[in-house]
Structure formats: C-alpha cells, structure tokens
Amino acid sequence: MGDDNGPLYLGFDLSTQQLKAIVVQSDLQVVSDAKVDFDLDFGSKYGIKKGVLVNDAEGEVFAPVALWLEALDLVLQRLQAKNTPLHRVRGVSGSCQQHGSVYWSREAEGLLSGLRADASLVDQLAGSAFSHPYAPNWQDHSTQAECDQFDAKLGSAERLAAVTGSAAHHRFTGTQIMRLRRKLPDMYAATARISLVSSFLASLFIGAVAPMDISDVCGMNLWDIAGNKWSEPLLELTAGADGVPELHRKLGEVRQDGGGSVGRISSYFTTKYGFSPKCEIAPFTGDNPATILALPLRPLDVIVSLGTSTTFLMITPIYKPDPSYHFFNHPTTPEHYMFMLCYKNGGLAREKVRDVLPKPESSDAWANFNKHALATPPLDIRSASDKAKLGLYFYLPEIVPNISAGTWRYTCNAADGSGLEEAKEAWPAETDARAIVESQALSMRLRSQKLVHSPGNGLPAQPRRIYLVGGGSLNPAIARVIGDVLGGVDGVYKLDVGGNACALGGAYKAVWAFERADGETFDELIGKRWKEEGAIQKVDDGYREGVFQQYGNVLGAFEEMEERILKVAKNT
Numbered sequence: 001m002g003d004d005n006g007p008l009y010l011g012f013d014l015s016t017q018q019l020k021a022i023v024v025q026s027d028l029q030v031v032s033d034a035k036v037d038f039d040l041d042f043g044s045k046y047g048i049k050k051g052v053l054v055n056d057a058e059g060e061v062f063a064p065v066a067l068w069l070e071a072l073d074l075v076l077q078r079l080q081a082k083n084t085p086l087h088r089v090r091g092v093s094g095s096c097q098q099h100g101s102v103y104w105s106r107e108a109e110g111l112l113s114g115l116r117a118d119a120s121l122v123d124q125l126a127g128s129a130f131s132h133p134y135a136p137n138w139q140d141h142s143t144q145a146e147c148d149q150f151d152a153k154l155g156s157a158e159r160l161a162a163v164t165g166s167a168a169h170h171r172f173t174g175t176q177i178m179r180l181r182r183k184l185p186d187m188y189a190a191t192a193r194i195s196l197v198s199s200f201l202a203s204l205f206i207g208a209v210a211p212m213d214i215s216d217v218c219g220m221n222l223w224d225i226a227g228n229k230w231s232e233p234l235l236e237l238t239a240g241a242d243g244v245p246e247l248h249r250k251l252g253e254v255r256q257d258g259g260g261s262v263g264r265i266s267s268y269f270t271t272k273y274g275f276s277p278k279c280e281i282a283p284f285t286g287d288n289p290a291t292i293l294a295l296p297l298r299p300l301d302v303i304v305s306l307g308t309s310t311t312f313l314m315i316t317p318i319y320k321p322d323p324s325y326h327f328f329n330h331p332t333t334p335e336h337y338m339f340m341l342c343y344k345n346g347g348l349a350r351e352k353v354r355d356v357l358p359k360p361e362s363s364d365a366w367a368n369f370n371k372h373a374l375a376t377p378p379l380d381i382r383s384a385s386d387k388a389k390l391g392l393y394f395y396l397p398e399i400v401p402n403i404s405a406g407t408w409r410y411t412c413n414a415a416d417g418s419g420l421e422e423a424k425e426a427w428p429a430e431t432d433a434r435a436i437v438e439s440q441a442l443s444m445r446l447r448s449q450k451l452v453h454s455p456g457n458g459l460p461a462q463p464r465r466i467y468l469v470g471g472g473s474l475n476p477a478i479a480r481v482i483g484d485v486l487g488g489v490d491g492v493y494k495l496d497v498g499g500n501a502c503a504l505g506g507a508y509k510a511v512w513a514f515e516r517a518d519g520e521t522f523d524e525l526i527g528k529r530w531k532e533e534g535a536i537q538k539v540d541d542g543y544r545e546g547v548f549q550q551y552g553n554v555l556g557a558f559e560e561m562e563e564r565i566l567k568v569a570k571n572t
C-alpha cells in the first residue's frame, strides 16, 4: 500500500447510488479505494431505491441527508479496514451529484465545529443541523411552474442560457429552492445556509459551512457566468423582491479558485480516523466537472459518462450557450468551460430494456443485451429495402428533449430519413437493445454537432477520442454502438477506473490543489504525471466509414421524431 512516505490525496464521489473514495499518490498511482452502496448498505433503513425516495404525485425525487452522513463514516471505516495510511493524506477533494441542495439550520455551524469523535456524524448532526431532512435529487421533476418563470424572467430561455449557461431545468437548484420556499415557508425561514451536495460534503470535513464551487454553482440557474456573480433578477425571482439579501446570505460567497484550501480537516476526522491535523480540504465540485479532471482532456475529446445519468462532456475555451445544453465554468481553469448534455434515461433505462430480455444463464447480467445489441445491424437495416428503426426510451421524464415518460418507435427511409412515421407494428424486444443505445448516442451527436469539426484528412466532423466512464463503461457492446454512432477517429477508450472516474477526478484535483506551482494549470500538472498506459484501454475503433454516414443520414429524421413527440408529450 504505497511503501514510500510521500503525501496521499483522497477523492470522494457522492453520487446517486454510492459514495466512493479513492486514494492516490503524488504520481497519480491509486493506492486504495472503498465504497458504500446506498441500497445495499442502508436500503432497508431508509426505504430508498437506487439511492432515492420518490413522491410520484408531485414528481419529487429526494435523498435523506442522514444517509449520506452514515455513508461518510462507513466509507472511512472501510478505508481504515484496508489499512489505508490515512495519516499520510495531505489533501482531500471530491465530486458530488450536481444540483442537489442541503438546508442547514441555525445550529449547524456550532454543531459542525463541535463534532466529537466519540459519536457518529449522523447522531450529532441529523437531529438539528438541518432545517430539512432531505436533499432534492437531480432526477426531481416537480418544478415545471418554476422553470417557466425562470425562462420568462430574463426574457427567454435563450437569454437565461446566455446568462447562466443553461435554460431552466427541473433539477437546477434555483428552481428547487424557489419551489421549496413556496411549499415549506417555515423550513425556508429556518434555513441559515444552503449548500450544494459538493459544498455539503466539504463542510463536513472542515467543520464549517464551506463555500460553493465556481463550476458546480453553474448548475443552479442562479449564477451569472459572464458577470461572475449571483444574478440579482434571478435571486429576486427565487426569493421575492424583499428576500434577495436573505437568499444571498443563505447561499454565501462562491469560491473563485478551484484549487488551494478551504480549510484544515476537522478534529473529528483526525481523532477518529487518524488523519493528520495538517491535512487540508480543497473545494469539492460536481461529479461531471470532476469527471473531466480524471484525465488530460483535449479539445475535440469527448467523455461519455454511463452512470445512473448518462452525460456527454467536452471542454472548450469558447462560451457558446444554447437552451438545449449546458455550459459550466471549468472546475480548475478560468475562462475555460465544460459543455454538457445530461440524460435522466441513462443507466436505469438501459437496465429496463435489458430486463425485458430473458435472464442470461451466465453471471453477466448484460450478456443477452450485449448479444442482441451486437447481432443487430445499425438501425436494424438488414437489406437495401429495409427502413431504419428509431426509438425513444424514456422511463422517466427526460431532460433533453423535455419529453414526458413514454416509449416511441418510428421508422424512416435509410438513405435520407424521409418518410418518418410511427412503426406500424411492434418490433422484437431484442431489437431494442441496440436501438436504445443508438437513440442515446444519436441524441448526443445531434446536440454536439456544432462543437466538433473535422479532425483532418478530409474526415467528417466528429470527436477525436471518446472516453467512456461510469458503470456502463464496462460494457463492450455499448462501446461499440457509441463508436458507430458518434465516430471518434482516434477510437473509443475506457478508463481503467471506469466506475470511479469522478472520485479519481476529485483525487487529482486535490493533488493539483496542493502541489501546483505558482500559476501551474491543472492540465500542465496532471499532463506531466499522467501515464496513458495502465490508465485507459482502447475498447473500440470508433469511426467507421460508411456506418458513421448511415447514422448521419437519419439524424434529421431523429430530430424530427423528437419534435413530433414533443408536440404531444411535453413535460408539464
């Protein structure tokens, strides 16, 4: 377990279904990891499923904050049980599911600073440190009315996207705060501070409410990215004309530097787990911003994160917002941005399609799904006269496009996408295995086409490399279909720590935060230390001439299918 005595860096990922921790050395070598699975470890105690609770009547999805407190103690115990030398940890950072919010009571600061090592976090905090026991989850879709007001407030969805990086979204924290203030006014009044999940986790470590992070704050619809300040009109919309100073106080100042220290580790962790009192905490960020820190990403490289949500990430120095996607400040590099598409119907939707198929005899739950995804030709075109098959598989109301739950199957002419119509008869469940992944990738291709250009040699515009991360990155059939649809002239790669990428990004952020030379950027520092060998594996060739064009031929039809369905099934 690392025989030298050099410093170690600890990265966390508090996502929908798990809390993961990973420890790396200065040279980025991984020395230990551990995880807590919310359903497996705490499912019966908290009544959660897939990490969350739901109130279907109102479209609410939320997680008990107490569960996360228990998970933090447990994951640290698991690291200890693996003899991880926590005393050598010099810096901690991490990544957390985006948009969720935690509501601290007036007693919180006192309780955080007075944590005793002889009791657990949950016993000391769950009772009175929070004005609300739940954190809204990114899958929540209870805020359509608030979204309509956000889009209207600055004049249009385009204008809101220009200012905050995104049009209004159900899960974005501003709309969530606005709704909770209306629904639970006493709770709102009793709230001293509001944290994002990232600043919440950092707060536990420093024993005080930590500032929000410059990248994660862009997931709120409240931060004016170009102005680098809270948007006063949007704070006013959220909190009412008289409520702006109060909301300002609850949100606090935003930390501008993604590196450096937000505070020393609290004595709770030094006494209980043996951390050094010199260990410092760097700002925590969102799980998607942390994912782009898991490797040195270049412009034209793409990350597809196949977690509970499915996300598509790129970095760019050009701020080009649009209501159909998201722009965030880059978590470490000023004047750089992260482009993101986020789908709710990611991993769980693929599981639904998988579970209609007979259960495989092998231990690989995905064996049948993969067999059919690979045996089905692109768009299920088997002969020149066959129509292309296109589907949408939304078991939850989707984010982009803003379509309610449902499943739709269409066909069109393969050559040019003409003749789009609803499929006359149902197609076999086996066909859906390929069609759902194609559908997800076509949506990404459609929405990212303006951000990619030709990588040279007369090739069509496409990504250079596609990196797969998240649980689904273990799946070769998904990698193949993604490469078929999106291209990727240098190939499709998976990170060796595929499911741990955001935790790893958090750990790398801590390395940079505390080891950077004056003015040294994240990419400079990590670029020098990162070794491709052992970190990534090529899992597919990516661009295939002919196949890529086949998907291009139906991209317009795919867009038209979405538009037609949007007319009859828009989220309300």
Ligand SMILES: Nc1ncnc2c1ncn2[C@@H]1O[C@H](COP(=O)(O)OP(=O)(O)O)[C@@H](O)[C@H]1O
Pocket: 015, 016, 017, 018, 306, 307, 308, 309, 347, 348, 351, 366, 469, 470, 471, 472, 473, 474, 475, 499
């Ligand atoms: N071999 C596999 N093929 C496809 N999907 C997988 C595979 N293994 C895990 N998954 C999916 O990964 C998802 C969890 O991904 P992960 O990145 O660990 O979660 P989170 O989003 O909570 O961080 C699950 O929904 C599961 O369906």
Ligand SMILES: O=C(CO)[C@@H](O)[C@H](O)COP(=O)(O)O
Pocket: 015, 016, 017, 096, 097, 098, 099, 138, 171, 219, 286, 287, 288, 307, 308, 309, 310, 311, 342
């Ligand atoms: O809402 C978004 C991004 O906008 C999600 O990507 C969340 O950040 C949760 O991520 P996972 O738990 O699926 O990793």
